[in-house]
Amino acid sequence: MLRALLRRALAALATLVGVLVVVFALLSAAPGDPAALALRDGARARPASPEAVAAFRAAYGLDRPAAVRLVSWVGRAARLDFGRSFRDGRPVAARIAETVPITLALNLAALLLALAAGVPLAAAAARRPGGAADRLSGLVADLFFSAPAFVTGTALLLVFGVRLGWTPVLAEPEEGLRGVALPIVTLGLAALAPVTRVVRACLLEALASPAALAAKARGEGEAAAVLRALRRSAVPLLALGASLVPQLVAGSVLVERLFAVPGTGQLLADSVFARDVPSVLGLTVVAGAAVVVASAVADGLSAVLDPRLAEGEREPGEAS
Amino acid sequence: MRTTPRTRAAPAAALLLLFPLVALLAPLLAHGPSGGPGGLRAPIPWDPGEPDLDARLRPPGADHWLGTDDLGRDVLARLVHGARVSTGVGLLAAALSIAVGALAGALAGVAGGATDRGVLFLVEVVQAFPPLVLVAAGAAFFPPAAATIAVLVAATSWPDSARLVRAQARRLVRAPFVDAARAGGASATRILFRHVLPGALAPALATAPYVLGAAVLTEAGLSFLGLGTPPPAPSWGRALADARESLGSAWWCAAAPAAALFLFVLSARRLGDALSGRGRG
């Protein structure tokens, strides 16, 4: 057990380093000098003088070879020092600590909402595949899947924020759930389709299993059958949860921009466009670490819930 | 009485085929009075690129069935021509994503060992990768075009089908008929392509509709950030992004492409469900 965990952790670390190398390489190779971009911003800006660019590069260590920069960054990141942002000179760790809780809270709420709506939809659909409920739930999920989040969000804010006046137009955490309802619903609706799809597939498989058929033969009620199927589907559902984690942490730049939420999505987008390498790397590490932790937790829980699964044999996609 | 997959697939396939058909016939379906091939009159008598600044944001009516956009261009004509870009991006992305994913997944499942670990490592790297970085870097390197966007979407979405196909392949490798083939002296390549891949493909195909939809939506998201397909190509995604500021007063500019996308995804999903229904039994 301990050795398996250790092996997992090492593999996860290797993945993370792999991701960092690719991110770093892409950002460094993309046109756009971070120094020139950091020093030039806005309508009245002029190109920076060579001296100012040189001073900036020296201050941020950009005058060193790329490989040296990456290695030294990784070394410091191991001690949770992600360096300073090129854009405003603040510690990257502080900027991430400001945005992650906001994005996490919003997306978790959205996921709960998607589950609360998606599981009943999927259960209704799975009772009679191809039936009216199945078609309807598929339609609803597809409808929200087909509209980009910024269109759904704009429509929601026009109706509930302006027409009805039930919610503020922009996200206002001070006003409680009402203040953040619109971004949560927007994100939840976007997640509805994948949630419904996976839950439905899991339920179908569980309902068709010999055990379920036997129970049905014994005269088990439909509600009980669905509940039992849900329990049996715990493993793939956990895998689904784990696969949604990157989204939870990385956030959605479109929805965050629309509702003026200062989350990681916006931070990442701004940082990428400004070639703010330390910020992008820092966010990548945090999101990557979250993924690793989540999938480890999902594995652990799966093993507890379904002891038949042997170590290392779990396959997230197997049931869907 | 349950319908067979074949009969369920037919209407979905017909609907899905409609989109490439419209895309192919777009120059015949919608063109201006002089622009058409062979001097034919088009059912939609508007040039999708011809602006009319005095007819901006007209609601749907007798002249313009689906209204006009912010430059006074016919929304329906642009929708029809946009099918070329959007179905193209979607189909290309889905094909690439499934081809790469299926191949990598089947290879990992059949070969096992180091190959398997290598593929899984790649899959994990891609899934832990912030897609925005890839997309922005891609946009900085290559001119934004339909093909670029399709490749970018495929590059981020192939791990899903790779995982599905790998799982299925691992089961099939142990199946009696594969054992028999192996005993009969079939090469590893032959086993991979003849015996494993066809059986393992079904679950990957089920992801196709979502890759299709995701491709069009990614293009819309890129347009939102100003990096979508460049004009004059009238893509659905760009139409959606361009319509957002006037959504309150000119809803038809967003509703038309969103409805087209909805039908596209819906028909693709129906087809995918019908096809993969076999695998589920």
Next chain:
Amino acid sequence: MRARSRLLRLALPLLAAVLAAACGRVGKDQEAVINRRLEGEPRALNPLLATSDPENVVLALLSRNLLDYDEKLNLVPGLAASVESDPAHLVYTVKLRPGETWEDGSPVTADDVAYTLQAIVDPKTPALYRKSLFDAMEKAEVVDPLTARVTFSRPSVGQRDAFNLPLLPAKLYRGTDLTSNPRNRRPLANGPFRLADWEPGRLLRLVRNTQYFGERPAAEQVVFRVVPETASAFPSFRSGGLDEMRLTAALKAEVDASGGRQRSLVYDELAYTYIAWNNRLPFFDDARTRRALTMLIDRETIARTLYGGLARPANGPVPPGLWSHDASLPPWPYDPAKAAALLDEAGWRKGPDGLRSRAGKRFAFTLSIGAGSERQRQIVELVQRAYRDAGIEMDVRPMEWGAFTTAVDAGDYEACSLALNLDPNPDLAPNFRSTAVPPEGMNHMFYRDPKADALMDEIATTFDREKARALYAELQRVIHEDEPITFLHFVSVSWGVSDRIHHVETSPLGLFLFWPGGAGWTSGRGTAPL
């Protein structure tokens, strides 16, 4: 441990929000609060480094300038009671008023003036916008605590304008790295407001500065909310969440049509929109070709429709808000026939496929645009269509912003579409003199005309306004004939303001970047008169 407490502190508002919801709305006195919109977040609040509008409009309430512009663009006393030059225009004496203080109560001194000027000319300082204004500065000295003397090596007609300058507190900045000084996030105010709270990425809260030497502002608080998307800013403005925002023509029409809680204001901006042609390329090396490219664009119709009448075709690089503008010079007309003739004349002849070419080279090029502006995208689509009809193939390449500015600054493009914001100082040399080319200059289209160069040099030392006006008129004619770039429009900006806000004035610098600007706003209950 510290990281955890920070996490808690930040997550708490969201969680506590759930509780607050039960207790209903927070009953604060909203009347004396003005809610303003920022299109992006300021990166720092250091007046020397500020280049973007979000930074400038916040700083306008925090920092007074030595001299301010009034709404007519006259220089009026600010922190400085006077800025006078000797007859040779080489030595300027800056006199501060007694009793001026920073928000911590310490006095504003001549040392602050000297330090600020020295910091600007320090080659390591990226004072991108101000540096060029002090190119000729030799030294800045303290004469007495309220008097500073600044010496220049050569006279320049725009020099006094450069004293439209905010100050840095020397005691907090001297000897530090200007770009990373933590005070850039906690600026020391000497203006009517001070920064009370900055929620990164979300809002900045300004409150009255009790130490301010001038008249007390009417508003108690100004809250700047970062709202990047117009698609949500406008609904928020309409439902009372924001008190002001920039409007597009369509949104202005919506505000004007409904009446009631909001009104719209219009001003002529000191700016023009343009398409830059890289003059070094064979496509654009002939003035006739460039003129033809301008004449193919129906700028009148675009102004009437897309801008809702709030723009006019530009006749050159000097917008009407400046005294140096020559109104007698007509812009190039929309005339596709004449344009076709000019293209033929310049050797670009139509082939059998309808496309023009010269010496075997097709007239096909790429226009780069920065990702973002809605209006720009629309215009570019129209231009693309018009050129295609004229036998010119223009590909449009939307570029990710970082790559775009890098390409423009280096002059590394075929054509690009931009807008240029100007200062009240009408000097054209930074953008059009043949020496001001990349990597440092802003003449990224590589315009070169000896006659124009000579005129710009003469203007730089012509202190007589009337003589200068004549020289400017001549210069505008030269540039107009050359049409090094296609001047598209002089744009009037429309701004939406909530009806509960009073004493709103406009200037060519907008609603905020003059004195008193936003500092003079008062707010009342949001009722419309019956």
